[in-house]
Amino acid sequence: MALxxxxxxxxxxxxxxxxxxxxxxxxxxxxxxxxxxxxVFLLKHSSTSPLSAGALRVFSDFSxxxxxxxxxxxxxxxxxxxxxxxxxxxxxxxxxxxxxLFRDGVVVWSVSGAGVSLVALxxxxxxxxx
Numbered sequence: 809m810a811l812x813x814x815x816x817x818x819x820x821x822x823x824x825x826x827x828x829x830x831x832x833x834x835x836x837x838x839x840x841x842x843x844x845x846x847x848v849f850l851l852k853h854s855s856t857s858p859l860s861a862g863a864l865r866v867f868s869d870f871s872x873x874x875x876x877x878x879x880x881x882x883x884x885x886x887x888x889x890x891x892x893x894x895x896x897x898x899x900x901x902x903x904x905x906x907x908x909l910f911r912d913g914v915v916v917w918s919v920s921g922a923g924v925s926l927v928a929l930x931x932x933x934x935x936x937x938x
Contacts, residue, residue, distance in 0.1 A: 827879050827880070829878065830881060831883075831890065832887070832890065832891065835890070839878075840913045842893065842895075843911055843912060843913055845925045846878075848878045848910045849878070849908070849929070850879065850882060850909075851863060851880070851906070852894065852902075853884065853905045855885055856881055859922065860904050862924075866926050870930070874933065894908070900918050903920040904920075906921075906924070909933075911919045917935070919932070
């Protein structure tokens with residue numbers, strides 16, 4: 809599975825994060841299987857949307873704070889077939905940016921648009937953790 813490496817400068821602190829890049833249907837099926845072992849987050853974003861760019865920064869920050877929680881990124885323009893399959897399999901309407909939280913192969917929580925925030929992600933993790 810391809811990996812995206814992001815380096816962000818936050819004040820004087822540099823954080824090197826690894827997010828899993830979701831680019832194939834096989835990757836999506838693996839994500840769903842992985843969610844049978846615990847929570848898995850997926851960010852759907854558009855490379856042309858300023859709102860998505862902000863959501864990607866938030867998601868990267870969240871991933872850095874919770875390195876043991878698998879976090880995937882899906883570029884909807886780059887992998888339209890995967891994005892369509894996510895919508896079809898989950899029943900969650902397509903929006904960008906959008907974060908989906910999977911457990912046991914199904915979406916247990918989602919947030920879209922300006923609602924993608926560190927507070928929202930932290931609350932979802934807390935609410936759905938064992």
